Amino acid sequence: MSYVLDYYNYWVVVFLMMAGFYTVISANNLVKKIVGLNIFQTSVFMLYITMGKVSDGTAPILAEGVTQYSNPLPHVLILTAIVVGVATTAVGLSLIVRIKRAYGTVEENEFENKDDAI
Amino acid sequence: MHLGLWVVVLSLFWLLLSGYMQPMLLSFGAISVLLVVLVIKRMANVDQELKQVDFRLSIFRYLPWLLKEIMSSSFHVTKLIWSSPKDLSPTLAKISLKNIPKEKRVLYANSITLTPGTLSLDINKHEITVHALEAASVDELNEGAMERKIAGLWPKKGEEK
Amino acid sequence: MLVLDIVSSILLMTGIFFGFSGAVGLFRFPDFFTRVHAASITDSIAVILIIAGLLLQTSFDLNTAKLMFILMFLMITSPTASHALAKSARHGGLLTLGESKQQQKQQKEQMQQQEAGQ
Amino acid sequence: MTAVLAAVCIAILVIMALALTRAMKAPTVYDRILGVNMFGTKTVLFIAVVGYLMGRPEFLDIAIVYALINFIGMVAVLRYFEYTAPID
């Protein structure tokens, strides 16, 4: 039981990761797939943030009177990763817009019927 | 809203978030504000709705009254939640807008929504469709206390001088 | 200081009470439109009270301004969001409680008429 | 004071949990969005209170950013659902 509690942050990450992954795989609607993808990515962001935690360290925002900070590097990295994620989402959504125009639907099973997909 | 006002508001916003007064950071702020204003300028041409929002400092005269309204109606709705919500008889009503100048309608509709118990559903040139938890709330609105408060906030356009 | 803390605590607690009431209202109210009213309690009075409670915790500085900004921002945006949501629901064809009761009544009458006709 | 703030935090978390429950399970899609919106605004409050609880009022910046994102996200979702959402 203590094992479960000690690593609670990982369980959260794993839960989100699986939820996102499941959504990506199972969703029929492309927008939902993108949502799943975002959840999936976000779980990783959380993984990074939680591992930057230093015990007794506070948020790495410079302030007077604070001496113990958490590791700021993961935060910096994840800022970059978030930008990458947003860019991916943007490209994904714009693709969905074009798919909607070309096929008239964003439901995967519907446009699969329209093409002899390979 | 005038672009100059936007510059002031955005600069204040930047300072609010940053809090630093170093020249480099301030110049970054200036650049950002400039960029945003440029975007707004473009948008204002596209989006006419922006012109319908009028903002004056005299709004602060109205806020205490609104706060009081919110307080009282919150108590009322809370009572409803804890007492017997199943017996509610919500009503739909149309509130006339003829006394409210165009640029204050947003404020009016928002105020209606902000006060618990009433909710503006739809708005057009002549009236607001309001959803109310109780018929009494609609009557209250029709009595026009809020209407008068808002209408009297600042002079209508053209009457300014 | 102590007085300020006590007042602040009372404000916070009262805010929480309203917020909690609103959340309960989400479950107890009979239809979507009435539930929007319940939610708007948490968006208005609860927010005002909690922010006010926090304001008492600050000396007059940048944080005060930030809190004021948050309050102002929420005051403007949450009714806008509620309105937009209700409007969407309306356009989506969702009926209010009164309307749906009326509809049910009509259906019942139609059924009775049909039975009578037979 | 810390105890009060901590209690407030927990209470807000409870409210958030209720909102989240609503977001996951509700009779109509609009109820869910309502839950999500409520969750968002309460998160803003939560971040603000946590900042005071932990003695880091700098968190207010995060609260502001969150409020902005929440509102924009809300509007985007509503634009998407305005004419398309089915009533289930």
Place this chain on the structure above:
Amino acid sequence: MLEQHLAILPIILPLIAAPIVLILGRSLLSWGFATFISAWACFIAWQLLVATLSDGVLSYAVGGWPPPWGIEMRIDAANAFVLLAVSSISTLVLLFAKDSIQKEIDTSQHSLFYTAHMLCLAGLSGILVTGDAFNLFVFLEISSLATYTLVSLGRDRRCLTAAFRYLVMGTIGATFILIGVGMLYMKTGTLNMLDLSERIHAFESNRTINTGLAFIMVGVSVKLALFPLHAWLPAAYTYAPSAVTAFLASTATKVAVYVMIRFIFTIFGAEYVFEDMSMDLILMVLAVVAIFNCSYMAAVQSNVKTVLAYSSVAQIGYMILGVSLVSVTGLMAGMIHIVNHALMKGALFMAVGAVFYRVGSVEVRAFNGLGKQMPLTMAAFTIAGLSIIGVPLTVGFISKWYLVTAALEQNHWLIAALVLAGSLLAIVYIGRILEAAYFQKPPVDRKPVKEAPLSMLIPMWILVIANIYFGVDTSLTTEAARAAAETLFQNSADINALIESLRGTKVVDSLVSSDSSVISDSSVIDETHQLSAEVAQ
């Protein structure tokens, strides 16, 4: 001044060029500029290769921040070699694209194509050059995002769904890599590849690092389309414009293979990955299955681009097989095949692009009678096809020779036999197309087609001649590949030796000269590097 920053120019040049290309807008202008930049990057890659072959490793600290705090660009024989291949192919593809995209991409989107191409090139170069694990992820995503865009530029609407699937798979793969890198960082407190490798070995067997390895391997496998994670590739390659396919098929997946090699040999160390984790067996089995399954799939397709796409997955199997043999020769075979396959597939897809340009279709049926009508294009296709099969005097033979030699060196007789047997399937899928071209009459309802324009034939034939030239004069490719393989293995060996010594003594000299931004060092542990690890823990 440029001399000093040589290491980062291959990234910076296309990155700066991308928005300029977009602004230039008009098709011909943006084409000229993009081609010029690509050729310049190619020239720089050549200089870098020469420099690394003579001076060893080049290290460049971005922004003057010494590693491990700053991002390090690290160039050795291995990445200089692949960098040269990528930038050369990019230049040739751009030359080819000028006419090719006229028929395959809307005119309004031409400058968008060149912009995305530049971004993709910048990303790929970044992946190759960087010495920072997280930075690698960022560059991977820059190139991937550009790739999704490029794939979606096609005129067939199926390119949209292909691009979308590619995006979903690619993002999952990249996120897996991110997770893996995060786990390594969690345990070691560094992201610098060199530092990582040193610290990973301080842990004998650690669950976090094992998991990190697994995530990274899966993530990279998606990106390089290793069987069975290749599902995104055939559709993406089929419906993307031909110039895009030619570029992607000959560079993008190869760079991903390179990433896998980097992670295995430079970061984790061959001993750890293969002996402790038995990754070699998994890779070997997957590679062999890829070769047979995907060659078979290639043989039953009706669209020539799909045929070649499946063939690519099979060929990736050969590369991974080389890696999985855990020897200098095997790794060398893998590295050689990275470059050689780029030459073959580049030429093949260009030929297919030329056929589309003239005939308007790339079904196998569309090739009927082209042997007479487009003799030069089909001759190019034939020679490159023979190269895929592995016929002597082409580069394909050289790759296969080293691969089988490597397998026999390790006494994997069965693997050697399977590699050779796999070539037979290549005969089938290439043969079908050649039969159509040379033995079938052109369809009666088709107007007689002309030979492809020179702007397409020239880059195509440069690649074809390279196929033959490097199949006969193998000194350049094999020397570079051997140097690369030895460097990588040396890294692995150094790591082990250092770890042994570290466990005994703790004193290591610091050799970082922080005043200059260019540090040329061998693999030396800086005690200063460990500072960030302490900060992290």
Place this chain on the structure above:
Amino acid sequence: MNLWQGLEPSQLITLSILVPFIGALLVLATGKAPNVREGVTLTTAVILFSLILAIYDYTLDGVAISLQVIELFPGLSIAFDVEPLGVLFALVASALWIVTSVYAMGYMRGNNEGNQTRFFFCFALAISSVMAICFSANLLTLFIFYEVLTLSTYPLVTHAGNDAAKQGGRTYLGILLTTSICFLLFAILGTYSLTGTLDFQAGGIFDESHNKAVLGLLLVLFAFGIGKAALMPFHRWLPAAMVAPTPVSALLHAVAVVKAGVFSILKVVVYIFGLDELADIPATDFVLYMAAATMVIASIIALAKDNLKARLAYSTIAQLSYIILGAMLATTAGAIGGAMHIATHAFGKITLFFVAGAIYTTAHKKLVSELDGIGKRMPLTMAAFTIGALSMIGLPPAAGFISKWYLLLGALDTAQWVAVIALILSTLLNAAYFVPIIYAAYFKPEKATSLDHAHGEPEPHGEAALPILIPLLVTAAMTVFIFFNHELPLALAKLMLEVAP
């Protein structure tokens, strides 16, 4: 006799490969003018023959000639080296190219074949790669040009371009590439990984230290991997290639392709394994039995074939196994017999194919059963056929007798009774399927064929046109000539076992 005194000997090798290659390019260039094109072919063939004669002179004088072109892999080059067996094969191939060229001109024009430029181009290309095979100094070089030969003859096999040709081409390419990639290349790489070299050396490169079982496996891989030697069960490509025009069959059966196969086997046996080492490998007997079985089975199949070219094709399969059998005897006599048989079979078989082509061109007959009485209309042609058949059976005064004699000697030497019986049985079978043809041609009355029924009476024809007739007479004469002057090839064959390549 040496017309090329001024040249460095090593340049002769370069020239002997480049001359047919340049010839091929010139053929392509002059394709629009058929007469010039054929002139180019003939001139090239004659020049090549003179080059090979010069090399032959040097070889008999004991001058070592070698040439290294480029290092393909560390320590492994594309390199050439003249040794007697290669000279023998080169002599045969270059001499026959001249006659075949003349014959091909007559045949291709006589039958109004299309794509003649491509035909002569590929033909010259094939000869070029054969020269490279002849002089290859190591297995790598041999393999490379072995594959080039396969690919350059593929368009010849599928010359007609119809479905039958396509099907035949598939079988041809399929079997030859499959065996060469799966078995031969594998054996080469295995050899390389065991010994670290692929150079042909006198006495072989294997020694006592190598595992006999592994060597046995390699031997089997080589024997089946060299698919051009048509050891059963990988023989199907040869009958399948019968769809090609007759000059191509001549190229395949006599001049180049199958000879390249058995030549490679001899090279591997003599210079990679070494006869001594070979005798110690148990698997040698297995290959020998396979060869013996191929000899007998192919002869029986030939007996059943009514199509003349098919019968000749199966005859070739049987005759090739003579050479393999000779090599597997692992004795001096056996190896000499095998080497000699390359030359003797070449002249005999090319005569037979030329005859088949001559009959097809003039009388449009393909089947053995249609040949009754044809000896009266085409007496010279059928005389040449008789000589070719005698050579196949192994009777004097035809060249085949000499090589068979040595093979039999070798078999008796090693007391390989299976080989002895197979040789005798095969000889009897050869006689059984050739003699009836000769008998019918001369002594049976001509009967009306289905083709002739349209006219109501036999189609009147005489001998074939001169460009067809002269080559077949020349090759028939050569078959007899070699019988009487067998010292010439014999010297080379004996030298093969003495001189290091």
